[in-house]
Amino acid sequence: MQKLKAGIIGGGFMARTHTAAARAAGADVVGLVSSSPDRSTAAAEPLGVTPASSVEELIERSDVVHVCSPNARHAEHVRAVLRAGRHVICEKPLAVDAAEAAELAELAESAGVVASVPFVYRFHPMARQARSETSAGRLGRLLTVRGAYLQDWLLDAEESNWRVDPQVSGRSRAFGDIGSHLVDLLEFITGERIVRLSAATTIAHPQRGGAEVVTEDAAALTVELTGGALGSLMVSQVNAGRKNQLTLEVSGAEGSVFFDQEHPDELWLGRAAGSVTIARDSAVLDEDAARLSLVPSGHPMGYLDAFAAFARDTYAQIGGERPAGLPTFADGARANRIIDAVLESAQSGRWVDVTPSERPVPART
Numbered sequence: 001m002q003k004l005k006a007g008i009i010g011g012g013f014m015a016r017t018h019t020a021a022a023r024a025a026g027a028d029v030v031g032l033v034s035s036s037p038d039r040s041t042a043a044a045e046p047l048g049v050t051p052a053s054s055v056e057e058l059i060e061r062s063d064v065v066h067v068c069s070p071n072a073r074h075a076e077h078v079r080a081v082l083r084a085g086r087h088v089i090c091e092k093p094l095a096v097d098a099a100e101a102a103e104l105a106e107l108a109e110s111a112g113v114v115a116s117v118p119f120v121y122r123f124h125p126m127a128r129q130a131r132s133e134t135s136a137g138r139l140g141r142l143l144t145v146r147g148a149y150l151q152d153w154l155l156d157a158e159e160s161n162w163r164v165d166p167q168v169s170g171r172s173r174a175f176g177d178i179g180s181h182l183v184d185l186l187e188f189i190t191g192e193r194i195v196r197l198s199a200a201t202t203i204a205h206p207q208r209g210g211a212e213v214v215t216e217d218a219a220a221l222t223v224e225l226t227g228g229a230l231g232s233l234m235v236s237q238v239n240a241g242r243k244n245q246l247t248l249e250v251s252g253a254e255g256s257v258f259f260d261q262e263h264p265d266e267l268w269l270g271r272a273a274g275s276v277t278i279a280r281d282s283a284v285l286d287e288d289a290a291r292l293s294l295v296p297s298g299h300p301m302g303y304l305d306a307f308a309a310f311a312r313d314t315y316a317q318i319g320g321e322r323p324a325g326l327p328t329f330a331d332g333a334r335a336n337r338i339i340d341a342v343l344e345s346a347q348s349g350r351w352v353d354v355t356p357s358e359r360p361v362p363a364r365t
Contacts, residue, residue, distance in 0.1 A: 004315055007058040008032040009077050010068030011043030014091055017307055018066040018118075019047050024308035025315050033058045035069075059084045064114075064318060067091060070168045071176070075100050078115075082107050087114040087318050089311075092180045093339060094332030096170035101336035105329040116314045117332035119184040121246060122325055123306040123313075125280050125293040126267040130250070130257045131189045131325075132286035133269065139252030145223070145231030146249045147186055149178040150242035154217060157205040164208055166215055172339050173215035175201070179235040179342070180335040182246065184327065186233070187334070189259070190250055192226040193356045194338060199345040204238045219342055265300055288324050 006027040008015050011034030022029050031052040032044040040051040052058035059065055059080060064087040067077045075095050081088040088108065094117055095101035108115035121127055133139060153159065163169040163177060170176055187193055201216035218236035225231065236242075246261035256270030265280040281297040282290040292309050295301060313323040334356065341352040 003028045004318065005030045005061060005063045007052070007062030007065045008049070008068060009055060009058065009065060010034060010070075010091075011039050012068070014068040015043060015066075016047065017304070018068055018089070018311075019049065020304060021307040021311040022066065024304075025311035027064070027311070027315060030061045031058045055080055059086055062086060064089065064315070070162055071170045072096055072168050075104060078104050079107065082111045082113065082115075085111065085113065087314075089116050089118060089314055090329070090332065092117050092119065092332060093170065093172075093176045093336055094329060095336055098333065098337040098340040101329075101333040105333040108329045114314060114318045115329040116310070116317075117327050117329060117335075118307065118310050119181060119188075119327040119331065119335075120303070120306045120310045121181055121185050121261055122188050122327060123292055123309040124259075124261065124264045125285060125289045125301065126264055127185065127189065127259050128289035128292055128325070129267055129278075129285050130248070130259045131191070132289060133255075133257045134189055134250060134252075135191050136286070138255055139250060139257060140254030142190060142192065142225065142227055142229040142250060142252045144229055144251045145186060145190065145225065146233075146247075146251075147182050147231065148234040148245065148247050149182045149236075150234070150239040150245045151178065151237045152240050152242050154208075154237040155204075155240055157208060160209040160211070164211075164213060164215060169215065171215065172343055174217055174235050174237045175219045175342050176339050178237070178246075179219060179233070180339060182233060182235060182248070183338050184331060184335050185246070185248055185259075186223075186231070188325065188327075189248060189257075190225060190229075192229070193354075194223045195226055195355045196351050196353050197221050197223045197338070197341055197345060198351045199342040201342070201346040216346075219346070221342065261303075264302060264306075291324075 004027040006022040032049045033052040034040040044051040065081045067090040199221045201219045204217040217238045221233040223231045249258040258268040268277050282293045341354045345352040
């Protein structure tokens with residue numbers, strides 16, 4: 001089959017990551033465009049990619065476009081890709097608010113193209129195994145969940161970034177940026193939805209680089225799931241020493257499972273008697289987890305492997321396959337709805353309903 005032609009919109013870290021993932025998944029990266037001609041050239045040349053002169057030119061070259069621009073520009077870039085009838089991958093958060101994200105999901109469905117969001121932590125084999133433990137009923141009825149996504153890259157008051165500017169990043173920073181991954185992984189692994197939440201947010205530094213800060217550095221949530229389980233979630237970009245610690249524990253009446261993204265080749269299985277930690281080994285993993293385990297046990301797999309697996313499954317769906325667990329624009333819109341609910345709850349001090357209006361997550365896809 002002829003290689004897919006992938007184009008990249010954006011010139012930062014995520015553009016580099018998407019370029020590597022696209023190539024690892026077998027695509028030909030045919031162009032990159034950033035915010036100016038100089039920036040496009042500076043970003044494209046180290047990657048061995050031809051810079052494009054405009055978004056329109058890039059879309060014309062491509063079969064699938066990876067949107068890695070700042071959040072506030074996602075919608076305009078996605079709309080341009082969809083108008084041209086091209087497939088699209090858009091970074092999270094899909095949009096700056098729930099209404100805009102829902103609109104993009106509807107447009108993608110109407111266009112009849114493959115549209116995915118890189119919730120890539122789904123693609124760690126041991127995260128898939130955690131999902132299998134839950135969906136197969138090995139944990140019993142779910143009772144509690146406990147999750148966190150902790151970083152420290154904004155701990156210093158002098159540290160700043162485009163994500164701090166709400167005009168570029170949106171009204172939510174820490175939760176929009178990394179909390180979206182946490183709630184997607186929670187709903188994916190449990191197979192249940194968050195139906196209501198209560199949240200509080202905090203700003204560690206009132207100013208950064210001489211500018212007032214209005215977006216949160218951390219958020220704490222209490223959540224209730226479809227089946228009645230309760231959970232606590234913490235998201236922070238100011239936790240000293242924590243670089244990228246995404247953890248999730250799901251506990252049921254018969255057992256628990258604990259996944260730690262910084263130790264992705266392991267999974268803890270809790271029992272009232274005889275808890276164990278299992279290593280990634282295709283011989284003992286369920287089918288979907290084994291599918292994503294591409295190197296022999298003992299050879300570490302990590303973030304870039306998960307990202308490449310996400311790209312590979314997106315491209316497989318473009319080719320007519322139906323790989324399990326591909327995160328779609330509907331999943332991206334769901335995350336945006338939860339982000340908005342977190343901000344609403346933090347402002348009002350009340351519980352906010354997020355009962356899904358869309359189809360529930362199936363136990364297996």
